[in-house]
Amino acid sequence: MERRGFLALTGLALYLPSIASRAQSDAKISRIALIEAGAAFANQHFVDAFMVALRELGYIPGKNIMVDVRWAEGRAEGFRRALDELIRLRPEVIVISSSLGAVEAKKATTSIPVVFVGVPDPVGNGLVSSLARPGGNITGLARSAGEGLLGKTVQTLREIVPDITRMAILWNPKAAIEQVRTQAVAAVEAFGITPLLVEVRDREGIGLAFAAMRKQRANALFVITDPLTLENRSEIVRLAATDRIPAVYEFGEFVRAGGLVAYSSSVTEQFRRAAIYVDKILRGAKPSDLPVEQPTKFELVINLKTAKALGLTIPQSVLLRANEIIE
Numbered sequence: 001m002e003r004r005g006f007l008a009l010t011g012l013a014l015y016l017p018s019i020a021s022r023a024q025s026d027a028k029i030s031r032i033a034l035i036e037a038g039a040a041f042a043n044q045h046f047v048d049a050f051m052v053a054l055r056e057l058g059y060i061p062g063k064n065i066m067v068d069v070r071w072a073e074g075r076a077e078g079f080r081r082a083l084d085e086l087i088r089l090r091p092e093v094i095v096i097s098s099s100l101g102a103v104e105a106k107k108a109t110t111s112i113p114v115v116f117v118g119v120p121d122p123v124g125n126g127l128v129s130s131l132a133r134p135g136g137n138i139t140g141l142a143r144s145a146g147e148g149l150l151g152k153t154v155q156t157l158r159e160i161v162p163d164i165t166r167m168a169i170l171w172n173p174k175a176a177i178e179q180v181r182t183q184a185v186a187a188v189e190a191f192g193i194t195p196l197l198v199e200v201r202d203r204e205g206i207g208l209a210f211a212a213m214r215k216q217r218a219n220a221l222f223v224i225t226d227p228l229t230l231e232n233r234s235e236i237v238r239l240a241a242t243d244r245i246p247a248v249y250e251f252g253e254f255v256r257a258g259g260l261v262a263y264s265s266s267v268t269e270q271f272r273r274a275a276i277y278v279d280k281i282l283r284g285a286k287p288s289d290l291p292v293e294q295p296t297k298f299e300l301v302i303n304l305k306t307a308k309a310l311g312l313t314i315p316q317s318v319l320l321r322a323n324e325i326i327e
Helices: 002-026 040-056 076-087 099-108 146-160 178-189 203-215 227-231 233-242 252-256 267-282 304-309 316-321
Strands: 030-036 065-071 093-097 114-119 138-142 166-171 194-199 220-223 247-249 261-264 299-303 324-326
Touching: 030 040, 030 076, 040 065, 040 227, 040 267, 065 076, 076 093, 076 099, 093 099, 093 267, 099 114, 099 138, 114 267, 138 267, 146 178, 146 220, 146 247, 146 261, 146 316, 166 178, 166 203, 178 194, 194 203, 203 233, 227 233, 233 247, 233 252, 233 304, 247 252, 252 261, 252 299, 252 324, 299 304, 299 316, 304 324
Parallel strands: 030 065, 030 093, 093 114, 114 138, 166 194, 166 220, 220 247, 247 261, 299 324
Antiparallel strands: 261 299
């Protein structure tokens, strides 16, 4: 009896690891596709924020989740290529950033749930039926725009540089942000400033855009954010410094790269919030029932070093409102 008991226990001990091993191999691993609008050298921290948030929700890469990351590098064809490749892998959720990316995702699939990040006008772009009830397979996180918010952005620069008369508006007509352009023009005109629309369609056109600003005698600059301008923010702030043109931006990333001032929601925080949407969808929620989230917190970021180089003094009233001051 003792021998038989020993052999039985030994056999059980040998069998249990195989059960655990099989259970581990049979454990469901959810597959997520993430397409970031820019390039890794410029925007890796957005992906990192998303991955950290997933871990906080209990998702461990290789254990219960797999995240396939692709970079669109600011181009529609980059999104199309990434979507074509990733859809073949049958992801359970696609996370995609920017208006341009979300529009391409809507064209690419009507069945795979899509979570967008940083879209200023999801209803106007035809991505969702309404913010409260998106309908279809797409939902996500909107990037607040609107004339009111853009007006505060322009106002911030005017408080720093009161004698602005001609403000260039740098925008990319290929980025599906026409309404933002219209709202930016209205916001600038509301302050009695002449808006000067300046187009940029690719990296090579950035220098030409600044040449156009000089020709039009712009004495201020408003940069509308899209994958192209965000990815090339270092070049944009460099040229603004060279031309000694005070500029205001929609995202703090520009100011951290050397720009003067930005008033915006946090892109990094939106990528963190996207992980919550993914978690809800993996647990059974339908995108059509998940309201589009709009940012409620905004950040004012000021670069004092840049202000000094431009010979500008930031008013105390502006400094007191700042969430981040770079010295």
